[in-house]
Amino acid sequence: MLNGYTALFATCLAPAGRLADRYGRRRLFLAGVAVFTVASAACAAAPSIGLLVAFRAVQAIGAALVMPTSLALLLTAFPPHRRPADPILVAGLSLAPGPLVAVVPVSVLGGRFVHRFGPG
Known part of the structure; x- marks a missing residue:
């Protein structure tokens, strides 16, 4: 998948x-x-x-x-003077917290979260 x-x-x-x-x-x-x-x-x-x-x-x-x-x-x-120096770097760094935030419900709720929202 x-x-x-x-x-x-x-x-x-x-x-x-x-x-x-x-x-x-x-x-x-x-x-x-x-x-x-x-x-x-x-x-x-x-x-x-x-x-x-x-x-x-x-x-x-x-x-x-x-x-x-x-x-x-x-x-x-x-306008160019208001843009970050490297917009690609900023965009890439903004994606980094996503997987970390997604781990919190599974870590805190453990099996209850997986059982309720997971497959099958």
């Missing part, structure tokens, strides 16, 4: 950037957020592993629409 998401996400990044240039960054960003959100809800409700994998693939497409457009929108929203 993880490899499929990563492979599809990486495959869709360049075409998503080209689509954003053609149809508008804001439009594609909003479409990507919508696709990712709906696919996330579908993942949560997936009744089988097969559907979960399919919905994760749709999530990857939504994420690929969001990623190139988000940085482009930020760079055009701020």
Whole structure:
């Protein structure tokens, strides 16, 4: 499931950037957020592993629409003198706390969290 998401996400990044240039960054960003959100809800409700994998693939497409457009929108929203020195570094560092924050419910609630929200 993880490899499929990563492979599809990486495959869709360049075409998503080209689509954003053609149809508008804001439009594609909003479409990507919508696709990712709906696919996330579908993942949560997936009744089988097969559907979960399919919905994760749709999530990857939504994420690929969001990623190139988000940085482009930020760079055009701020004048050069107000931008951080390295926007890619700032974006990368902002992603670091996510996995750490996700571990807290599992660590605190232990098996109850996994049993209630985990697979099967």
